[in-house]
Amino acid sequence: MRTVERESAQGPDGRVVPRAARQRTRPGLKEVAERAGVGVSSVSRVLTGHPEVSEVMRNRVMDAVAAIRYEPDLLAQSMRTGATMTIGFVVSDISNPLISEIALGAELRLREAGYSMMVTNSLNKPEVEADYIALLTRRRVDGLMLSITDETSEMMDAAVRRFDSAVVLVDRHVAGADYAAVNCDHAHGITEAFDHLVSLGHTRIGMVNGSPNVRPSRERAAALRRATRGSGTLSTVIRSAGFTPAHGYDATMKMMAGKDAPTAIIAGSNQILIGVLRALRGLGLSIPGDVSLVTCDAVPLADFLDPPLSTIARVPREMGRMAAELLLEQLAGEEPRTVMLPTQFVATLSCGPAADTHER
Amino acid sequence: MRTVERESAQGPDGRVVPRAARQRTRPGLKEVAERAGVGVSSVSRVLTGHPEVSEVMRNRVMDAVAAIRYEPDLLAQSMRTGATMTIGFVVSDISNPLISEIALGAELRLREAGYSMMVTNSLNKPEVEADYIALLTRRRVDGLMLSITDETSEMMDAAVRRFDSAVVLVDRHVAGADYAAVNCDHAHGITEAFDHLVSLGHTRIGMVNGSPNVRPSRERAAALRRATRGSGTLSTVIRSAGFTPAHGYDATMKMMAGKDAPTAIIAGSNQILIGVLRALRGLGLSIPGDVSLVTCDAVPLADFLDPPLSTIARVPREMGRMAAELLLEQLAGEEPRTVMLPTQFVATLSCGPAADTHER
DNA sequence: TTGTACGCGTTATCAG
DNA sequence: CTGATAACGCGTACAA
Numbered sequence A, B: 001m002r003t004v005e006r007e008s009a010q011g012p013d014g015r016v017v018p019r020a021a022r023q024r025t026r027p028g029l030k031e032v033a034e035r036a037g038v039g040v041s042s043v044s045r046v047l048t049g050h051p052e053v054s055e056v057m058r059n060r061v062m063d064a065v066a067a068i069r070y071e072p073d074l075l076a077q078s079m080r081t082g083a084t085m086t087i088g089f090v091v092s093d094i095s096n097p098l099i100s101e102i103a104l105g106a107e108l109r110l111r112e113a114g115y116s117m118m119v120t121n122s123l124n125k126p127e128v129e130a131d132y133i134a135l136l137t138r139r140r141v142d143g144l145m146l147s148i149t150d151e152t153s154e155m156m157d158a159a160v161r162r163f164d165s166a167v168v169l170v171d172r173h174v175a176g177a178d179y180a181a182v183n184c185d186h187a188h189g190i191t192e193a194f195d196h197l198v199s200l201g202h203t204r205i206g207m208v209n210g211s212p213n214v215r216p217s218r219e220r221a222a223a224l225r226r227a228t229r230g231s232g233t234l235s236t237v238i239r240s241a242g243f244t245p246a247h248g249y250d251a252t253m254k255m256m257a258g259k260d261a262p263t264a265i266i267a268g269s270n271q272i273l274i275g276v277l278r279a280l281r282g283l284g285l286s287i288p289g290d291v292s293l294v295t296c297d298a299v300p301l302a303d304f305l306d307p308p309l310s311t312i313a314r315v316p317r318e319m320g321r322m323a324a325e326l327l328l329e330q331l332a333g334e335e336p337r338t339v340m341l342p343t344q345f346v347a348t349l350s351c352g353p354a355a356d357t358h359e360r
Numbered sequence C: 001t002t003g004t005a006c007g008c009g010t011t012a013t014c015a016g
Numbered sequence D: 001c002t003g004a005t006a007a008c009g010c011g012t013a014c015a016a
Helices: A029-036 A040-047 A055-068 A074-081 A097-112 A126-138 A154-162 A186-199 A215-228 A245-257 A270-282 A316-331 B029-036 B040-047 B055-068 B074-081 B097-112 B126-138 B154-162 B186-199 B215-228 B245-257 B270-282 B316-331
Strands: A086-091 A116-121 A143-146 A166-170 A180-184 A204-209 A235-240 A264-267 A292-296 A310-313 A338-341 A344-346 B086-091 B116-121 B143-146 B166-170 B180-184 B204-209 B235-240 B264-267 B292-296 B310-313 B338-341 B344-346
Touching: A029 A040, A029 A055, A040 A055, A074 B074, A086 A097, A086 A126, A097 A116, A097 A316, A097 B097, A097 B116, A116 A126, A116 B097, A116 B116, A126 A143, A126 A154, A143 A316, A166 A316, A180 A316, A186 A215, A186 A264, A186 A292, A186 A310, A186 A344, A204 A215, A204 A245, A204 A270, A215 A235, A235 A245, A245 A264, A245 A270, A264 A270, A270 A292, A316 A338, B029 B040, B029 B055, B040 B055, B086 B097, B086 B126, B097 B116, B097 B316, B116 B126, B126 B143, B126 B154, B143 B316, B166 B316, B180 B316, B186 B215, B186 B264, B186 B292, B186 B310, B186 B344, B204 B215, B204 B245, B204 B270, B215 B235, B235 B245, B245 B264, B245 B270, B264 B270, B270 B292, B316 B338
Parallel strands: A086 A116, A086 A143, A143 A166, A166 A180, A180 A338, A204 A235, A204 A264, A264 A292, A292 A310, B086 B116, B086 B143, B143 B166, B166 B180, B180 B338, B204 B235, B204 B264, B264 B292, B292 B310
Antiparallel strands: A310 A344, B310 B344
């Protein structure tokens, strides 16, 4: 049964400091060797599947292993082999459904390859991310998956440079580095949404965009600007800031207040969407009667919203799986590479004909 | 990048000692000691904050540490101290918003205490959970947070019994064990919802319940049965199965097909809810006109659904935080204990007066 | 107060 | 084919 160890102590800073050595030392190779009457190295050979072991030896060892209920110590194994079989995943907030889905995809693939995943949440603080990267480095994780808050953070950059193994960025780009990356084709989704809105008669389209310090926001804004470039009739208003409901709300209020308010809005994330919806509701604007709405990334129960939401979806599970894949490739000695995954625009009733703004 | 290679050295008996299997050249205590011109143990003492070290020694060491950019190897540290400062979190699916929120709460608290968190997804397969528990045991994690799929699984039970350190269950109960647990007061939420529905004239209430092999489902069903007990007019129909949209759909279809269809439904999870909504839509039933609806756990954008959904909410972030807390307590030597967290029923337009079933 | 030496559990080398 | 033994990097009795 569980033995409660009372010798532990509280450090001055409140951190729990467990007692030094574990009381009940579980059987090791040594015990197995004794039980089987062989040398420890033979036990190790059998367990690691070394080719040059006799049948008798194998049986003796396996019997002893079963009898003692021996389980290898992965810590010692890592110590010895240099591989921890652990991947660190640095994210802003695992409770973000997009991220948790990515995490799931990654973990499933990693498990297939025998790796475990360690998750850290920065809550959008670059310095925390840098700390975590350093921590994971000290933990000697074999690889790092990064979904960073701020691609331009120097602390983060320095920290990841000090990490000397496989790295993969998840829909991120850091200048002057050749990390592997899983990117999404935001331009495609934005362009499709744009075309759809234009076909409905919209001429001025607003975008409540996320932080410009991450790839998705930049790609989306660029794609939207590109779409209107050279057109005399089509225009755009883009407001970029944090991925928060507050930004969604404020940006929407400001956008809709002006004389040249857009007749359609693209929300840059599910968090931003919340604020956008609140603002529109507060202004008494109906969707799509007064303003059409598109949001980035899938929304749970989107079909049951009023009206159902048009979305530009990524494939988060696949993003995670692919990120893991790119990591495993590097760990297998291959060169880091970049993969582009699709986005898909799905139009619903939240996009309608452009309202005549003068009638309002 | 590791560029420096350490050459082979001469052993005490003149033999050539080969390089380590993996060529790591990150500086260790030894390098720091050499740079500072002191013994390795002195370096260790300084770094671990040993009280009996002179000022000069401390400075010499810290200077060398800074110069060499030494970072301690947490793996070796764990090897030596017996503590990995790592907690394993076994869940069915991190992409479930309830769970990812719990994970966030836990990770934030664990970080405060210097611990990292390792997440594993079983996708509701008890044998995978057992495997993971065994894996985390071999990894020698200091504690285990369990949000398991099936409390009655013997493989799981055996696996967790073989783990000999701190354990905390997250809204789970396994018979015959005294694990610490963070539980939620489901009875409270269900009772409130029930009373509200009854006050609206509902006499027959359906529950599309989750798996009976986990605490929340059992508590909810029990609370609902208790609420109708002794009443001649009030009745209940409960269907329990997996936490899936498919179950939500099937159960709803069957419930509503019978002659004594309920006029109100409680959905047992956000996944189940999806199926329930689809079924009601498929049947052409309106909410709350034909049937009132309550769902368990918060739904993103619940305010913007049509109609806004009544929910029985848990406090997932707090659940995670508290689970971490209970784990830390045990690691500090305290006895395992159980905490009860609240649930809250919030009524919205999705609950309305009972429809006269004969009019349909 | 500081340094030397040992051991945590494992794998890999090398000599039988 | 097998067994003894040196590391992996660190913390810590023990000796100086």
